[in-house]
Amino acid sequence: MVRPGLFTDGDPPALLGSRCTACGTFHFPRHDTCPYCAAEGPEAVELPSRGTLWAWTAVTAPPPGYEGATPYGMGVVELPHGIRVITRLTVSDPGALVFGQSMELCVVPLHTDDEGNDVITFAFAPSGAP
Amino acid sequence: MSGVVISGVGMHPFGRFDGVSTTDMGVAAVRAALAEAGVSKGGFQAAFCATAYGGVATGHKVLSRLGMTGMPIVDVEAGCASGGAALMLAAGAIRAGQYDTVLVFGTEKMPKGIIRSSFFEPWQEEAGLAATPAFFGLRAQRLALTSGVTKEHLAQVVVKNRRHGVANLDAMYQKEVTADQVLASRVVCEPLHLFMLCSPNEGAAAVVLRRDDVSSTAAGTPVRLAAAVLRSHLPGAVLSESTPLSGLTDDTVPAPTTLAARAAFEEAGLGPEDLHVVECQDTDAARELLSYEEIGLCAPGGSGALLESGATTLGGRLPVNPSGGLLSKGEPLGASALGQAVELVRQLRGECGPRQVEGATTALAHTVGRGANAGVVILTR
Ligand SMILES: [Zn+2]
Numbered sequence: 001m002v003r004p005g006l007f008t009d010g011d012p013p014a015l016l017g018s019r020c021t022a023c024g025t026f027h028f029p030r031h032d033t034c035p036y037c038a039a040e041g042p043e044a045v046e047l048p049s050r051g052t053l054w055a056w057t058a059v060t061a062p063p064p065g066y067e068g069a070t071p072y073g074m075g076v077v078e079l080p081h082g083i084r085v086i087t088r089l090t091v092s093d094p095g096a097l098v099f100g101q102s103m104e105l106c107v108v109p110l111h112t113d114d115e116g117n118d119v120i121t122f123a124f125a126p127s128g129a130p
Numbered sequence: 131m132s133g134v135v136i137s138g139v140g141m142h143p144f145g146r147f148d149g150v151s152t153t154d155m156g157v158a159a160v161r162a163a164l165a166e167a168g169v170s171k172g173g174f175q176a177a178f179c180a181t182a183y184g185g186v187a188t189g190h191k192v193l194s195r196l197g198m199t200g201m202p203i204v205d206v207e208a209g210c211a212s213g214g215a216a217l218m219l220a221a222g223a224i225r226a227g228q229y230d231t232v233l234v235f236g237t238e239k240m241p242k243g244i245i246r247s248s249f250f251e252p253w254q255e256e257a258g259l260a261a262t263p264a265f266f267g268l269r270a271q272r273l274a275l276t277s278g279v280t281k282e283h284l285a286q287v288v289v290k291n292r293r294h295g296v297a298n299l300d301a302m303y304q305k306e307v308t309a310d311q312v313l314a315s316r317v318v319c320e321p322l323h324l325f326m327l328c329s330p331n332e333g334a335a336a337v338v339l340r341r342d343d344v345s346s347t348a349a350g351t352p353v354r355l356a357a358a359v360l361r362s363h364l365p366g367a368v369l370s371e372s373t374p375l376s377g378l379t380d381d382t383v384p385a386p387t388t389l390a391a392r393a394a395f396e397e398a399g400l401g402p403e404d405l406h407v408v409e410c411q412d413t414d415a416a417r418e419l420l421s422y423e424e425i426g427l428c429a430p431g432g433s434g435a436l437l438e439s440g441a442t443t444l445g446g447r448l449p450v451n452p453s454g455g456l457l458s459k460g461e462p463l464g465a466s467a468l469g470q471a472v473e474l475v476r477q478l479r480g481e482c483g484p485r486q487v488e489g490a491t492t493a494l495a496h497t498v499g500r501g502a503n504a505g506v507v508i509l510t511r
Contacts, residue, residue, distance in 0.1 A: 003253035028376035035365040057267035064246035065255025074264045084368040094320040121257045
C-alpha cells in the first residue's frame with residue numbers, strides 16, 4: 001500500500017475520509033483538524049465508493065519520484081456528500097471517458113518494490129468495467 | 131500615508147545559462163537596478179530576495195559580492211508569487227515608515243524537466259499524483275467546459291505571447307510560432323500540448339523602492355507602486371494551486387488570484403476597467419485565460435471571447451503579457467514576479483520600443499502558484 005490510512009483494500013475498497021462534527025463537511029484524506037472550520041477531532045468515515053467523473057486527463061511522461069507505467073489516467077471524481085477527490089484513473093485514453101459517467105473505486109498495482117512486493121494504490125474505474 | 135515609487139529596475143535575461151550561478155545573475159540584476167535608481171552602498175536600509183530554489187542566504191550571497199551588507203537581508207519564498215511577496219513586504223515597511231529605500235530582487239536557477247517540488251509528500255510522487263502538468267490539464271479541461279475555451283484558443287494564447295516575445299531581448303524564446311506548430315507539438319496532459327507550457331529556467335530581476343517624499347537622483351519617470359498584495363487559498367476548490375486531494379462540490383470558492391486582485395484594486399483605488407496593460411501568470415496557456423476571469427478582466431466564462439476579440443494582443447484595448455509572458459520568457463520562480471514589475475515599469479515609462487503599449491499609465495502584474503500563493507501588483511505613473 002502506497003501509504004497506510006488512505007484506503008482499505010477490501011471488497012469493495014473504500015477511501016478513508018473524515019466528517020467534521022461541527023460543520024458537517026467531508027474531507028479526504030483524514031485530518032486532525034477540519035480545513036473548513038478548524039474544529040478539531042472530525043469523525044473517521046469511509047467515503048462512498050461510487051461517484052461521477054468531473055475532470056480527467058492522462059499523464060504521458062513519468063513525473064518526479066514515479067516508478068510506475070505511463071501513460072496513466074488522472075482526474076477528479078465527485079462523490080456523494082458534496083466532496084470531490086483527486087485520483088488516478090484506470091483509463092489512460094482521455095477520449096474514452098465522458099463528463100458525468102459513473103465511476104467506482106478500485107485498487108491498482110503501481111510498481112514492485114525492492115523486496116519484490118507489489119505496491120498498490122487507489123484509483124477510479126468506469127463502473128461495470130472488468 | 132506616504133506612497134512608494136519604483137526608482138530603478140534591472141534584469142538578468144531569463145533563459146538557460148550554464149556556468150552562471152544564482153549569485154552571478156542576482157548581482158547583474160541588482161547592479162543594474164541600483165545604477166538606474168542612483169543608489170549606491172549605504173543607500174538602502176533593507177533588502178528582500180525572492181527565491182524558491184536558491185538555498186540558504188541567497189540574498190546575502192548576492193549582496194556580499196557587491197560589498198553591500200549590514201542591513202537586514204531576508205529571503206522570501208512564496209512559490210511562483212515569491213517576488214510579489216517580497217514587494218508586499220518592502221512596500222509595507224516603507225509605508226510604515228520603517229525604511230525609505232528598499233532593494234527587492236529575485237534570482238533563480240530552476241532544475242531541468244518537470245519541477246520536483248518538496249510540496250508533495252513522497253507517497254504522492256510514488257502514486258503519480260505529483261504530476262504538476264496534470265493539474266494544469268484538469269484546470270484547462272474545466273475551463274473548456276465553463277468558458278467554451280477550445281484547443282484553438284489555447285494555441286492562440288501561445289501564438290500571441292510568442293509574437294510579443296520576439297521584441298524582448300530578455301526572453302528565452304524570441305521566435306514566433308504558428309497555431310499549427312503549437313497543436314503539432316506532443317500532448318503532455320490533454321488538452322495541453324508541449325508548446326502550451328512554459329519552461330522552468332533561470333534569471334534574475336531587481337527593483338529599488340523608495341518612499342515618494344525622499345529626494346532622488348533616479349533617471350526616468352518615477353513609477354508609483356499603487357498596490358502589492360499577496361493572498362493564499364481558501365479550502366474547497368479541488369483544482370486550487372494548493373493541490374489538495376479533495377474539495378467541495380461548490381464552485382463559488384474564490385480563487386487566491388481573485389482574493390489578491392480584489393484587495394489590490396481596493397488598495398490602489400482602481401478597478402479592472404482602469405488598466406492599460408497586464409502581465410499575468412501564463413504557466414500554461416489555459417492559466418492565462420483563467421487569470422483574465424479571476425482578475426476580473428472579463429466576466430466569468432468570458433476569457434475565450436476576450437482573447438478572440440484581440441483586446442489582449444499588442445495593439446488591442448488591454449494587452450496582456452506584452453513581454454511575451456512566461457511562455458516566451460520561461461519561469462524562474464523567484465525572479466518571475468519581479469521580471470513582470472521590470473517590464474511594467476518600462477511600459478509605463480514608454481521604453482519598450484516595438485512592444486510598447488502606447489500611452490499606458492496603469493498596469494497590473496499577477497503571479498500564482500504553489501502554496502497556494504497569489505500576488506497582484508498595481509503600478510501607475
Ligand atoms: Zn468543520
